[in-house]
Amino acid sequence: MKGSSSSWFFYLGFLVGACSIYFFLCQVWFERSYPTLSETQEKATAVSERPTSxxxxxxxxxxxxxxxxxxxxxxxxxxxxxxxxxxxxxxxxxxxxxxxxxxxxxxxxxxxxxxxxxxxxxxxxxxxxxxxxxxxxxxxxxxxxxxxxxxxxxxxxxxxxxxxxxxxxxxxxxxxxxxxxxxxxxxxxxxxxxxxxxxxxxxxxxxxxxxxxxxxxxxxxxxxxxxxxxxxxxxxxxxxxxxxxxxxxxxxxxRDTLHRETFHPFVPEHHLTSKFSKSFWYWSYCYYPIIEASLFTYFSFLS
Incomplete structure (x- = not known):
């Protein structure tokens, strides 16, 4: 009984240690792979101020x-x-x-x-x-x-x-x-x-x-x-x-080869997340049938 209890504590300790190492490595990888907010802001500023031709x-x-x-x-x-x-x-x-x-x-x-x-x-x-x-x-x-x-x-x-x-x-x-x-x-x-x-x-x-x-x-x-x-x-x-x-x-x-619109009149979040009500004026105004799909699948997205 005492031996089985020791084995149980051994496996529990091993599991806790392995999880700790895993989360530590994930944290290190995350910090190296993704820039901080300040780094992102600095890069955006550098791009906007980059000299052009x-x-x-x-x-x-x-x-x-x-x-x-x-x-x-x-x-x-x-x-x-x-x-x-x-x-x-x-x-x-x-x-x-x-x-x-x-x-x-x-x-x-x-x-x-x-x-x-x-x-x-x-x-x-x-x-x-x-x-x-x-x-x-x-x-x-x-x-x-x-x-x-x-x-x-x-x-x-x-x-x-x-x-x-x-x-x-x-x-x-x-x-x-x-x-x-x-x-x-x-x-x-x-x-x-x-x-x-x-x-x-x-x-x-x-x-x-x-x-x-x-x-x-x-x-x-x-x-x-x-x-x-x-x-x-x-x-x-x-x-x-x-x-x-x-x-x-x-x-x-x-429209692109899959008959999806390339020009979009609303702000991106409306096209990305909204389901337009059938009573919304947009349905009756659009010349072509509306295809509700993620804009992230639109390689030909234009505006």
Missing amino acids: WRKEGAALTNPLHSPHEDADSRVADALYQKVRVLCWVMTGPYNLQSRARHVRATWSRHCNVVVFMSSEEDTDFPTVGLGTKEGRDQLYWKTIRAFHYVYEHHASEADWFLKADDDTYVVVDNLRWILSNHTPEEPIYFGKRFKPFTKQGYMSGGAGYVLSKEALKRFVEGFQTKVCSHTTPVEDLALGQCLEKMGVLAGDS
Whole structure:
């Protein structure tokens, strides 16, 4: 009886010791494998402050070289950067330059060939183009009209595609180029998150961003020059879609090969965790069937 009790204590001690060693090694491995919060913050700051190849040309920032992701094989992206030239213009405002726009400038816009920040007021230091409008949602279409006219007059020869995004939008520009590489800038076409009401072919959501081919940009500007288009409503995305439809610009299909959307109009957590109620307006607005799946499975996720 005494012997069996000793054996029991021996095995118990062995088990406790083994578990202690295991948890100790796990703790050491964890500390070595994962950076601390301060290390993560320091790295994020270093990335945002990392010097780029931006060239300031007037109110525009141009980038002749592709900015690859760290530790990534960027050969395909580098080739597409030269072949599919994208100008990104970002709608912002004087009060959002430091809280929003500077983060766009430091992150995803590095992958655009040309970046122009559009505001109601000019800021030569940031820099921004002053469009001479007021601030407010009722000014969105005026800002959009004037911004596309500015881009057409000053930068039409510097890009093949012209992306409009807000200062709270995040765009994976390399994925955008992948989609656009199947088309030519001579096509009268534009892409985005396609909604279906109010127009025959639908229109692209402003919140998700949208991109016009060079021919589509040309026709948009001509629409106002010929009085075919006008400022009909402050609802920017719908008004732009109605104008482009009148000018014969096709609303393109930007879904991936599995028919999943690539442009997304809501914040990531809504798309990742929310199940939209069937009574939610989004169901009736979407041009294509909604596929509810994790965005982490979307290798072609775009915005």
